[in-house]
Amino acid sequence: MAEATATPNNTNFQVSAKIRQHEVLLDEPEEKGGGDTAPTPTELVCASLAACTTITLQMYIQHKGWEASVKSVNVVYETIDGIGTFRRQVVLQGHTPEQLPRLTSVANSCPIHKLLSKANPIDTRIR
Structure with missing residues (x-):
């Protein structure tokens, strides 16, 4: 929670x-x-996705004992023709080409990525 x-x-x-x-x-x-x-609320959401991606990748890389490291994660949110899209750029160093598919999968499994990429109901109560 x-x-x-x-x-x-x-x-x-x-x-x-x-x-x-x-x-x-x-x-x-x-x-x-x-x-x-x-920051604006939207910028804070972008920062949350960037930070969560960074942390999730760091945890995975440490767990595997790989030489790879996260250099940066940049997230941009933009709306084009009424459709909002998060664009995430992950910069790694010290990784091998064979590790890239798994690291992409790990980035996509961070909790904020999952939260943002699914429809989440919002129960609003005004009193």
Whole structure:
């Protein structure tokens, strides 16, 4: 289970999200009426996918004892003709060509990838 609670701050569109004992700020860019003081919610989703992919690959590579390592994971979200797509670029070093299919499969098995690539019902209750 994961949980986060967001509350608005005194700055237009700036929000504090409480995640366990951590606090994260989110905001909108100035062109959307925000103060551009923090990442947008969509950027945080991109960061979550990039971080989860990195961690999942690191865990797998360590478990296998391979010489490979993750150099970076970049995620871009864009909407074209009404269809949203995450584009993920993983940069590895020290891997062999034979390891690439398995590492691709491992990247696609990270929990955030699974969460985003499936339809997840959202039960909204307003009180």
